[in-house]
Amino acid sequence: NWMCPPDxxxxxxxxxxxxxxxxxxxxxxxxxxxxxxxxxxxxEAAKKHLRLLQLIFxxxxxxxxxxxxxxxxxCSVCDAPCAKSDGEPCRHPEKAIASMExxxxxxxxxxxxxxxxxxxxxxxxxxxxxxxxx
Numbered sequence: 001n002w003m004c005p006p007d008x009x010x011x012x013x014x015x016x017x018x019x020x021x022x023x024x025x026x027x028x029x030x031x032x033x034x035x036x037x038x039x040x041x042x043x044e045a046a047k048k049h050l051r052l053l054q055l056i057f058x059x060x061x062x063x064x065x066x067x068x069x070x071x072x073x074x075c076s077v078c079d080a081p082c083a084k085s086d087g088e089p090c091r092h093p094e095k096a097i098a099s100m101e102x103x104x105x106x107x108x109x110x111x112x113x114x115x116x117x118x119x120x121x122x123x124x125x126x127x128x129x130x131x132x133x134x
Contacts, residue, residue: 001082002090003075003098015104021068021132026110028128030120042125049127050076053097057131064133071097072127100130
């Protein structure tokens, strides 16, 4: 996946890009699961989380400047497998979403600093997103 390490970029460069932004809007989505092995429920929750991230990003005021959207896990903007698997460039670089971790963000620590639960109980899945802005 083009948005996953190491293809997203050198970790030091990614950290530097993230540090250029002075503020962050951090959010989470929590979804119930049938049980802790409910992979289908996790995939559906991840899709909903991606749609939420895209919706929030689309509402960013111009005054925020050039914002950086970061999600959970690998980019899943394309319905098809990532173009990287065919040796092609990213099909939608303007929509692509890298993970918070690929920018050197320790999500567990960030959740604590924001007063958010990293784990939200049995039979749930929690995804985080962030929009870094000026």
